Amino acid sequence: MLIRLTAVTHMVNFSQRYVGLDYTVDNSNELTATAPPNGRFAPPGYYMLFIVNSAGVPAVASMVQLTCGGDANGDGSVDPLDSGFILARFGCPVGTGDPSCDAADQNGDGAVDPLDSGFVLARFGSCLGGLP
Ligand SMILES: [Ca+2]
Ligand SMILES: [Ca+2]
Secondary structure, three states: OEEEOOOOEOOEOOOOOEEOOOEEEOOOOOEEEOOOOOOOOOOOEEEEEOOEOOOOOEOOOEEEEEOOOOOOOOOOOOOHHHHHHHHOOOOOEOOOOOHHHHHHOOOOOOEOOHHHHHHHHOOOOOOOOOOO
16 A cells, blocks of 8 residues: 655644555565556655555555655656657657656667657546545
């Protein structure tokens, strides 16, 4: 399960969120959890990732950061600004330590090219917060 890191203001916690995760365990007892399908289930940000045993006892949480597929410029939403970010980086070398080039490779194929803009266009609005 994921529990979002939150902030309380005026005695109300507006960003409180618990997200159950689907998971599988293979023959070597390796557990693989599936991330929420989009930002409506779990908005981008930092979460505590807990594994809970059959008695309901949680392990010590690991901190994880959920990012939004298509959010190339990292502002928390997928919109035309992300396409512009990618367009400005066409041909940018990926995997050489330049974080803006790595972020622009949205489809993860190792190159920053028009396919990355198409990836983002198909996801406009996919990282909006709120209930599913
Ligand atoms: Ca964005
Ligand atoms: Ca790419």
